């Protein structure tokens with residue numbers, strides 16, 4: 001069997017297939033950026049103030065340059081097959097053209113292909129950061145967006161702000177023939193998911209995996225391996241997926257974040273899905289992908305093909 005790389009696994013994660021050349025080496029050059037804007041083929045993705053974008057027939061509905069004011073502030077996303085792509089914040093409440101729907105990222109992800117979902121997530125991530133970063137963290141003066149929206153400059157103190165990404169680990173822990181999942185009290189009945197948490201300052205990813213699993217379940221992790229990653233712009237996370245092995249199965253809910261945690265064998269999962277006692281995270285999520293990977297590699301089971309009850 002050919003080994004699958006983490007890069008290849010990541011490509012299958014939703015929002016991880018933006019497939020544009022971000023042109024980071026050019027976008028700080030205002031003349032280069034202006035030339036991209038002026039190209040007849042440039043395309044614009046319009047966002048409503050609340051972060052929805054236009055979708056038509058299962059694709060992002062891009063505007064051409066004629067529909068966009070020449071001085072409209074825009075985020076440069078990159079080049080796709082030589083076509084400059086921009087994201088534009090719409091000032092007025094959106095009016096949907098025939099056949100066009102304004103959808104939020106979660107809704108849109110259900111109907112878009114991987115490339116368009118990735119572009120939407122990318123544009124949304126940038127907009128989320130801009131919305132949350134209006135003033136200088138050092139001196140409090142208003143910030144000015146530069147570099148096609150990828151940096152924010154403080155003219156008062158000269159410091160540059162960079163887009164923020166919050167690293168979070170998510171892990172499928174195994175012991176023998178079972179994997180560990182937990183649930184929060186606020187979740188729908190029967191919903192279990194792989195364990196996850198934010199990486200803390202000064203912490204390695206492996207230490208974050210060990211700490212989170214221990215804090216949430218009292219289970220000690222012996223070892224872990226990187227699986228794949230997924231941008232998760234709700235509002236600024238990057239999910240870093242791991243597989244891990246545990247030293248034992250005793251569970252103690254240490255920090256109270258989880259209402260319950262359990263070990264599931266492949267049979268437990270199959271049975272729970274049929275009788276409706278187990279609900280999983282959306283197939284959009286890396287949690288689902290990690291479970292899918294575990295079931296396939298450990299038990300030869302295809303999670304997508306398991307029958308679901310009501």
Ligand SMILES: [Zn+2]
Nearest residue numbers: 136139154157
């Ligand atoms: Zn400042």
